[in-house]
């Protein structure tokens with residue numbers, strides 16, 4: 001079987017071209033619940049950025065991959081799941097990006113635990129763009145203050161915003177959510193140097209997200225097939 005990587009990259013490329021932004025949309029391969037063999041296979045095809053939802057699962061995979069000869073720094077690791085404060089130390093030490101920062105306490109904890117000698121930790125602020133009660137992410141009107149705090153924190157580098165819009169069968173609803181994110185992102189860029197990443201869009205809607213300004217899409221199922229076990233296992237963080 002040929003890998004679905006190239007077809008997904010082709011679809012990303014076509015969508016990026018259609019918005020006049022060829023080459024400007026990155027793929028994050030979401031490997032939660034997938035075995036390390038699947039990660040290694042995509043890595044060997046040239047994929048570098050991988051996203052995990054749980055800190056402990058990611059650390060276990062990093063150890064397994066190291067045993068297979070894939071060093072932790074050969075892969076750019078992104079944390080995309082909700083982060084508990086008590087996991088912030090490990091997140092700061094073992095990831096290159098955290099996309100799920102949504103409150104002050106995490107800014108301080110991640111900053112404190114990022115080694116001074118390391119490259120700064122890349123940070124996206126997660127926005128609860130549909131105001132869903134059960135979702136993580138900060139309120140849209142909290143982005144400004146949180147962004148200023150990240151920008152001022154040693155060891156952290158503010159790169160942009162992330163959102164998981166409410167799954168809706170109504171494309172108009174999704175478009176409106178993506179557009180709200182785009183507006184927040186454009187405002188953030190004018191305030192902060194180095195902001196270049198708007199992470200939104202998954203297997204079901206990444207082309208729509210790109211049409212509405214996404215610069216990074218997070219794709220699991222379309223790359224790896226259905227997940228082995230429920231993504232809800234293992235607990236948050």
Ligand SMILES: *Cc1c(COP(=O)(O)O)cnc(C)c1O
Pocket residue numbers: 030032053080081164202203204218219220221222231
């Ligand atoms: C699981 C997950 C994805 C990928 O979802 P697919 O529908 O499998 O592409 C993207 N982002 C986040 C935050 C996720 O938890």
